[in-house]
């Protein structure tokens with residue numbers, strides 16, 4: 001099925017293709033310091049896809065911390081956290097997505113399972129991301145173009 005959503009001010013827009021219904025998706029909560037502050041509900045579907053576009057990419061924040069193995073994409077205008085991507089500049093990035101930014105957020109009714117990835121090496125982390133995260137497409141061209 002297809003889900004759409006985006007940030008609060010409308011600058012960022014996302015489109016997801018999922019291999020399962022939202023009710024069947026496993027919801028994850030991570031214990032990292034970023035996720036404890038934002039309390040997102042994350043999903044990934046390696047058999048699906050994630051697409052993100054922005055009216056103005058210059059207002060999109062790419063936040064990195066810790067092992068710096070991924071980019072946390074936030075709207076710089078309204079502050080909504082959309083998704084985490086393995087290197088956003090890589091040719092085929094992969095993503096986990098915050099379902100709270102989706103129009104059908106209420107249908108993602110699974111209980112968030114808490115994951116603690118502390119102590120994982122950068123290599124193990126990258127291997128896990130490429131196996132479990134979903135293929136991501138970044139539409140860099142602005143809508144005005």
Ligand SMILES: [Zn+2]
Nearest residue numbers: 007009075078
């Ligand atoms: Zn916004």
